[in-house]
Amino acid sequence: MDLFFKVRQYVLGELDSMVAAGELPSNLDMAGVTVEPPRDPLHGDMATNAAMVLAKAAKKNPREIAEKLAKRLASLDIIDSSEVAGPGFLNLRINVKVWQSIFSKVLELGNSYGRTGLGNNSRVNVEFVSANPTGPLHVGHTRGAVFGDALSRLLSFAGYDVTREYYINDGGSQVDTLARSVYLRYLEAHGKDVAFEDGTYPGDYLIPVGQALKDKVGSDYIDKAEHYWLDDVRQFATDAMMSLIKEDLASLGIEMDNFFSEKSLYGVGKIEEAIENLKSKNLIYEGVLDPPKGKKVEDWEPRVQTLFKSTLHGDDVDRPIKKSDGAWTYFAPDIAYHFDKVDRKFDQLIDVFGADHGGYVKRMKAAVSALSNDEVKFDIKLTQLVKLFKNGEPFKMSKRAGTFVTLRDLVDQVGSDVTRFVMLTRKNDAPLDFDFDKVLEQSRDNPVYYVQYASARIHSVFRKADEAGITFDKKQAMNERFETVTHEAEIKIAKKLAEWPRLVEIAAKTNEPHRIAFYLYDLAGDFHSLWNKGNEISELRFIQEEHHRESCIKMAMISAVLVVISSGLDILGVEPATHMN
């Protein structure tokens, strides 16, 4: 299905023949042989580095190998010409019929064009967002949410069996604080005066939760000691926050497959079990850490703690898993959680963290490496922080000043599609400037509309064709040979469509969904360019009033473009547009 893969097979085949003919030694390592689109179109359609990669091991001049390989490849039907260039590149020109055949192939496969066997149904767990269940999601969480979801969609498309997971931090003291805050709102709902002290959360979003608690338990908890109501209120409040968070995610079209509770690890031996596993590998010991260098810690004094020997798995220092008072550190349940994931037999784990958690990468990798005996692939993707701008000015978020921007504020103002696309049109490890006014302007520096516009224009052609009485029969179009599609602007589109399966594979291998966004932008550009050529060259217009069959061929062509745009947008979680408003 992937043309580049196919041509590479041909190249490898010819290399084998050369070995058989004694022109190359046997036992050559062909792994480094690639077939790629050249950066400069003047160099042809595809280029292979085969001669240069093999030259050393074959003890031959790369150009000499290239010459021989070129002759062999040139005799193949699908290859028009094959020439040696530069230090030993082999530039291939593919027969135009191959490009023309792309359109019917895309139509035939529809939205499964570009799906690859890469994942081979192996099971991958993508953990993302995992925000504390103490309030609504804010802008900072949005990028991780969108990235994690798009990555999940991408991996599904590439043939992986994906589980989207959210780790609920409901085991620490912050959920106690949440419970106390809700209790205050509960008292308030009973008409009492309350003050939010001791770091309790004063946010308005807890008012309805306090009210709901009142509806549930009436006046039962008034004037009662904390131990009487804490457990119940904590659960009640956490549940309320999680449904709030689920709604936030739903507003971006995100749905998790699994929510994993930190609390569920406690009291049932899960943490002990994970630590026991490490202990059996001699990775747990009692010891004293050196004080952190350079940074002054006010009340630092050496203490004996239970430590994980993470340095044996690539970490810089060993990490405490138990505090000096015997309680677990935050790291301990994290270890247990990842042990559970390993235990659930995932072939691959991916964690999406905010950049502020970058310091945890090494220790988590060490933990998974140790727990799984290096058998489970584990990747951690950091999403850099989002800097908000309003009127060109940096916009500082502050709970106190009331300039706290929630995910919901953002989606309500900007819309899910724009939010998602903008956040995905950037490498995950590059910081992102999000300017409210710019994305709201719907101006053309906004790539979403550029891609959407291409999609809307294609739909528009179909509407026009319908008015003109031209009926497009997809099945019939699939049997066409497209031999009248010859203009370079049209062939350029075919070539771009041919790159799609390969691009999906690269994006999936690198866990980088932003590549999809950039590809779509390029494809839309090629389409817009062709569209405008129709202004000058009437034969390039899609609707040829007097020529029914020709119109259908061209409609099949842009229909193929629409298929790939739709698939691509679907990976990004964005709806393709049929109209622009």
Next chain:
RNA sequence: GGACCCAUAGCUCAACUGGAUAGAGUACUUGACUUCGAAUCAAGGGGUUGGGGGUUCGAAUCCUCCUGGGUCCGCCA
């Protein structure tokens, strides 16, 4: 002091995990709608890829040192 991320055209960003002469958008200049939607297109200049050294057929990409920016740094979660 240390770890991690980053540095590419005036600005915002790409560059197919090592490929050929580093590309888009924006801004600036000029042109294209009696036409399938001008939210579009075409043309123009703009670079020692922060700096030095190394690895090899070949480096923005890998290694090393330096400069500058961000995040983080024992029992908080």
